Amino acid sequence: MSTYQHLLAAIALDEHGEGVARRAQALAHQFGARLSIVHVVEYIPLETGEALMAAPPDLSMQLQRQAETRLRELCARNALSVTALRVTSGGVAAEIHRAARELGADLIVVGHHPRHGLAALFSHTEEDVVQRAHCDVLTVCLSTP
Incomplete structure (x- = not known):
């Protein structure tokens, strides 16, 4: 398997988004x-x-x-x-998929908030991205243990 050539970071405009963007930048540099x-x-x-x-x-x-x-x-x-x-x-998920296809991304990087209780029963953007992606997806955990 070859390494990744084009990463797409899907980010929110907050401190969590900055963390996802920095992680994606580090991966892009590594690859x-x-x-x-x-x-x-x-x-x-x-x-x-x-x-x-x-x-x-x-x-x-x-x-x-x-x-x-x-x-x-x-x-x-x-x-x-x-x-x-x-x-x-x-x-959100549909536009992330569209951007990944149009840009030719082979890895999508998204943030993930672990959910518990009732919140775990509802659909969330990062899950939709993973389920419908045409390429690999990396989810970055956004909460601290």
Whole structure:
């Protein structure tokens, strides 16, 4: 089996996302691979009284621009050398899969929060990424023991 050539880190714009990005950067360096980073702005449902609607396109674009600025700051703050930065909106797992296919990633790196009790019964993004991935997936544990 050959080593990885292109890693895709799917990150949140918080301290956990920074940890996932740093781990992915270290792996990319170890494999001599390219690193791309994706952040997905989830659709924001708006309640209009009788129905739920998606956020207006101008609000979605504003959120994407803000996220892109924050993502660039995160990369600069952590001295991340990346091939591509991508900020998109939609369903998180679906957009991660789309980015991985379009960029030709052969390893997706995502964060994972261990869950207990009732929270363990519900579907979570990282589980969906693992279940539907066309390539390998590395989950980075985000909680401390």
